[in-house]
Amino acid sequence: AAAGAPTPPSEGVACATRTRGPVAxxxxxxxxxxxxxQLVVLDAGGFFRGYEGGLGRTRAVGGAPSxxxxxxxxRCRAAVESVVAACCPGAAxxxxxxxxxxxxxxxxxxxxxxxxxxxLEPPVIGPGLGVATVLAAGTVLGVTGWVAEEGTGGVxxxxxxxxxxxxxxxLTEDA
Numbered sequence: 001a002a003a004g005a006p007t008p009p010s011e012g013v014a015c016a017t018r019t020r021g022p023v024a025x026x027x028x029x030x031x032x033x034x035x036x037x038q039l040v041v042l043d044a045g046g047f048f049r050g051y052e053g054g055l056g057r058t059r060a061v062g063g064a065p066s067x068x069x070x071x072x073x074x075r076c077r078a079a080v081e082s083v084v085a086a087c088c089p090g091a092a093x094x095x096x097x098x099x100x101x102x103x104x105x106x107x108x109x110x111x112x113x114x115x116x117x118x119x120l121e122p123p124v125i126g127p128g129l130g131v132a133t134v135l136a137a138g139t140v141l142g143v144t145g146w147v148a149e150e151g152t153g154g155v156x157x158x159x160x161x162x163x164x165x166x167x168x169x170x171l172t173e174d175a
Contacts, residue, residue, distance in 0.1 A: 015040070066152075082102065108144065112143065
């Protein structure tokens with residue numbers, strides 16, 4: 001805010017994922033207490049001089065994730081990496097969707113990739129969206145992966161990726 005950001009780009013910045021029953025990404029306030037070991041999605045963004053940026057990560061409350069949670073996170077990371085690798089000039093939206101589905105993971109309910117810059121911009125690529133879109137060098141995409149498993153929870157990973165004439169360039173890093 002001190003650098004001039006007027007407001008967060010979204011309200012749903014943090015949410016706990018369920019471990020019992022169907023697991024869905026819900027960015028809605030809830031009165032249920034968050035338990036130690038539960039997975040929490042942190043999906044923060046920010047504006048600066050009109051431009052948007054952000055990243056999404058999932059962490060276990062109170063320490064290291066369980067073996068099942070770590071495996072779920074690795075599956076999400078691998079699927080996101082597959083999509084990032086497909087972010088090349090001339091690639092179609094269908095190529096990004098195929099890169100995700102080739103990992104064996106179900107497509108996330110929300111878009112897999114969206115253009116970012118002055119807020120949410122085209123392309124929007126997801127189930128039934130943007131399959132014919134062709135990527136161009138200079139495009140910045142928010143690539144979002146979501147992998148969930150009943151009894152374990154859900155893992156979200158969102159990275160910003162610059163489509164270049166060479167290899168795609170990740171603009172976000174893990175801390």
